[in-house]
Amino acid sequence: MSASQGTVPAHIESTPGAERVVPLRHPWTWAASVLVLLIACGVAYSVATNPGFQWPVVAQYMFDRQILLGLSRTLELTAAAMFMGLVLGTGLAVMRLSANLLLSSISWLYIWFFRSVPVLVQLIFWYNFGALYPDITVSVPFGPVLYSASTNAVITPLTAALAGLGLAQAAYTAEVIRAGIVSVPLGQTRAAKALGMRPATIFVRIVFPQAMRVIIPPVGNEVISMVKSTSLVSVIALADLLYTAQLIYARTYETIPLLIVASAWYLIIVSLLSAGQHYLERHYRHHT
Amino acid sequence: MTEPMVRIRGLRKRYGGREVLSGIDLDVAAGSVMCIIGPSGSGKSTLLSCINHLERIDGGRLWVGGELVGYREQNGRLYELPERQVARMRQKVGMVFQQFNLFPHMTALRNVMEAPIRVRGVTAARARQRAMELLDRVGLASKHARFPAQLSGGEQQRVAIARALAMEPQLMLFDEPTSALDPELVGEVLAAMKDLARSGMTMIVVTHELAFAREVGDELTFMDAGLVVERGHPRAVLAAPQEPRTKEFLSRVL
Numbered sequence: 001m002s003a004s005q006g007t008v009p010a011h012i013e014s015t016p017g018a019e020r021v022v023p024l025r026h027p028w029t030w031a032a033s034v035l036v037l038l039i040a041c042g043v044a045y046s047v048a049t050n051p052g053f054q055w056p057v058v059a060q061y062m063f064d065r066q067i068l069l070g071l072s073r074t075l076e077l078t079a080a081a082m083f084m085g086l087v088l089g090t091g092l093a094v095m096r097l098s099a100n101l102l103l104s105s106i107s108w109l110y111i112w113f114f115r116s117v118p119v120l121v122q123l124i125f126w127y128n129f130g131a132l133y134p135d136i137t138v139s140v141p142f143g144p145v146l147y148s149a150s151t152n153a154v155i156t157p158l159t160a161a162l163a164g165l166g167l168a169q170a171a172y173t174a175e176v177i178r179a180g181i182v183s184v185p186l187g188q189t190r191a192a193k194a195l196g197m198r199p200a201t202i203f204v205r206i207v208f209p210q211a212m213r214v215i216i217p218p219v220g221n222e223v224i225s226m227v228k229s230t231s232l233v234s235v236i237a238l239a240d241l242l243y244t245a246q247l248i249y250a251r252t253y254e255t256i257p258l259l260i261v262a263s264a265w266y267l268i269i270v271s272l273l274s275a276g277q278h279y280l281e282r283h284y285r286h287h288t
Numbered sequence: 289m290t291e292p293m294v295r296i297r298g299l300r301k302r303y304g305g306r307e308v309l310s311g312i313d314l315d316v317a318a319g320s321v322m323c324i325i326g327p328s329g330s331g332k333s334t335l336l337s338c339i340n341h342l343e344r345i346d347g348g349r350l351w352v353g354g355e356l357v358g359y360r361e362q363n364g365r366l367y368e369l370p371e372r373q374v375a376r377m378r379q380k381v382g383m384v385f386q387q388f389n390l391f392p393h394m395t396a397l398r399n400v401m402e403a404p405i406r407v408r409g410v411t412a413a414r415a416r417q418r419a420m421e422l423l424d425r426v427g428l429a430s431k432h433a434r435f436p437a438q439l440s441g442g443e444q445q446r447v448a449i450a451r452a453l454a455m456e457p458q459l460m461l462f463d464e465p466t467s468a469l470d471p472e473l474v475g476e477v478l479a480a481m482k483d484l485a486r487s488g489m490t491m492i493v494v495t496h497e498l499a500f501a502r503e504v505g506d507e508l509t510f511m512d513a514g515l516v517v518e519r520g521h522p523r524a525v526l527a528a529p530q531e532p533r534t535k536e537f538l539s540r541v542l
Binding site: 185187188190191192193195196197198201205209210 | 340342371372375376377378379381382383385387389390391392393402403406407448451452455461
């Protein structure tokens with residue numbers, strides 16, 4: 001502010017609409033953008049032209065029957081393990097929130113254990129369960145035997161994979177669901193009770209739908225992370241997407257192109273799931 | 289003398305080591321409006337929550353419509369009832385909360401329809417028709433499709449009143465229904481409550497609205513430190529309080 005204070009400079013007054021507002025320039029942002037673009041072009045060129053990538057081989061195996069079978073196995077495993085995680089996790093969350101000290105402690109212990117041991121270790125452990133208990137027996141305590149079988153017959157790679165992935169997932173999901181339930185204000189339960197609703201109705205109609213808003217985003221992430229975690233089952237020789245690719249390249253030595261095929265499918269699945277998650281979140285982000 | 293709608297004898301309630309209700313005796317006649325006033329922390333909201341067993345009691349007896357609330361008495365001892373039986377009793381007692389507590393994931397209409405459908409097994413079509421009548425009664429029929437977050441505080445509270453009425457209760461409990469409202473929205477909620485009182489509903493209203501108590505109340509109870517200190521006709525108590533604590537409280541709020 002100087003001598004012109006209080007008066008409007010003549011050139012602005014005389015040409016209305018001609019004022020210019022000059023935003024701050026960011027020359028370094030531009031320079032960085034150009035640099036990043038150049039690097040990206042270089043990488044793309046190299047990927048396209050390096051014969052080591054063997055793109056024709058990638059194209060050949062992309063829709064290979066064996067690969068597609070592995071892909072469907074990966075999807076099945078993701079769905080089954082996630083389902084197990086959600087059902088068990090809901091139970092664990094309810095137990096964790098129980099006023100009963102024994103129930104909440106058991107739930108805490110479970111979550112502590114299954115979150116602390118790496119899933120890879122758990123998978124190998126379940127796969128070798130037969131070494132610990134050669135036979136699995138279901139019986140009335142001190143009474144008749146209802147069911148008995150060799151552990152190696154029951155724990156196939158598939159059941160070991162399901163146990164390893166599902167039980168660990170339950171521990172993570174339990175915490176997510178618990179946080180969701182806790183996030184619903186107590187007044188909601190009080191209002192529902194005051195209307196004469198029973199506990200089960202209150203949970204299903206009032207608390208759970210509101211908890212979903214908090215639960216959906218992290219569970220979506222867990223599903224995406226599960227798609228990739230299933231690749232761990234290749235260590236117990238379960239023919240998922242990755243292990244199928246490995247089986248093929250062990251025979252043909254086309255390692256890189258087959259890893260690219262597997263990666264491409266993981267990319268596609270995760271992209272589809274991310275889109276789905278976006279819509280689900282929008283659905284539950286009700287008018288608040 | 290006919291059985292009162294609410295009968296309370298020697299009611300005690302503790303939170304941890306602190307006693308918040310120290311032996312309350314109170315009768316509320318059917319069709320009357322009882323207003324309860326008192327300083328914050330006097331136990332009036334807790335008393336209300338005991339009447340529909342949202343809070344357990346630690347002593348005394350409490351009847352609604354002649355039925356013992358929340359407990360079964362056997363050999364002089366009280367055994368708490370399972371939640372589903374308590375839920376059946378709560379159907380005949382409507383409650384309106386200070387913070388409205390509407391279900392945010394449902395429209396105004398759905399808020400009002402939900403309990404009749406889920407609790408009483410009313411068909412959706414009938415529940416909808418009745419809900420529209422009730423929303424119309426509180427002046428909100430045109431806003432039935434809105435979600436709670438799209439309504440003003442006063443509108444939310446009127447939906448909450450309609451929601452409670454949808455269960456056709458014999459008794460309505462109001463827990464400081466206008467305390468969370470902006471001053472210009474208080475009138476519309478009080479008007480809905482007056483309308484309800486005129487229709488003959490038995491009401492217990494915890495409130496700071498002394499004008500409402502004077503105009504609509506049949507009886508006024510002043511509570512302090514977990515006890516009923518004074519009760520009587522609202523005009524009499526407000527104009528000429530007998531107890532020193534009542535006088536002191538009224539001198540501070542009037």
